[in-house]
Amino acid sequence: MSAGSCLATVLCLAWARVESLAALYVVWFVMGVALAATLYEPAFAVVVSWFASRDRDRALLTLTLAAGLASTIFMPIEAWLLGHVGWRAAITILAVVLGVFAIPLHTLILRRAPVEPAIVPGIDAHPLPASVTLGAATRTPVFWVLAVAFVVGNFATVSVTVHLIPYLVDRGYAGTSAAMMIGWMGAMQLPGRLFFVPVATWLGPRWVAAAVFATQAVARPTACRRSRVPARSP
Secondary structure (H helix, E strand, O other): HHHHHHHHHHHHHOOOOOOOOHHHHHHHHHHHHHHHOHHHHHHHHHOOOOOHHHHHHHHHHHHHHHOOOOHHHHHHHHHHHHHHHOOOHHHHHHHHHHHHHHHHHHHHHOOOOOOOEEEOOOOOOOOOOOOOOHHHOOOHHHHHHHHHHHHHHHHHHHHHHHHHHHHHHHOOOOOOHHHHHHHHHHHOHHHHHHHHHHHHHHHHHHHHHHHHHHHHHHHHHHHHHHHHOOOOOO
């Protein structure tokens, strides 16, 4: 996560200076590595390895609630910076913020977790090893099912969020209003995350996760059909 934070900071600075479409693609291709090293998945791995099963759900909930506010806080800030200093300066400022906060936190605070048996509530009542090697994980069907599900789900989510602001601006909404709408998408994740833990405890995380993916699959085509309705005054 420390290396990912350093890489993300450098790539943001490079992004602010791109002059061609090819350079933009290169920056974001490598940015995928930085994102994979710093976002939810490695953060969840840290939480799972550090916290015992009785405290793990609360720790994961705290993490997801805080992270759910990221777009709510930063989207309006980014829209304001974009309007006042331009996109290159805005990305440079955000790169500095990222480097100042993320690099020291990951480098100085994160420590290797203690070795302890882990129990996954709702999945298996028997103790499990604290970690599984990559080779062992790739030999299980559930690893590949989850990998494909998350890749496809994240692709759809990112595709919507990346294109939603220009889409709304094209339909007559102000850029700031469009950014606020994206921010509220993040805020509205909070109630779902609050309900996820008790519902997952009741029904089991496998059934709840499957239901979430199924609901997303139904909701996205519905949203696309509704988006074809002629725009009204914002």
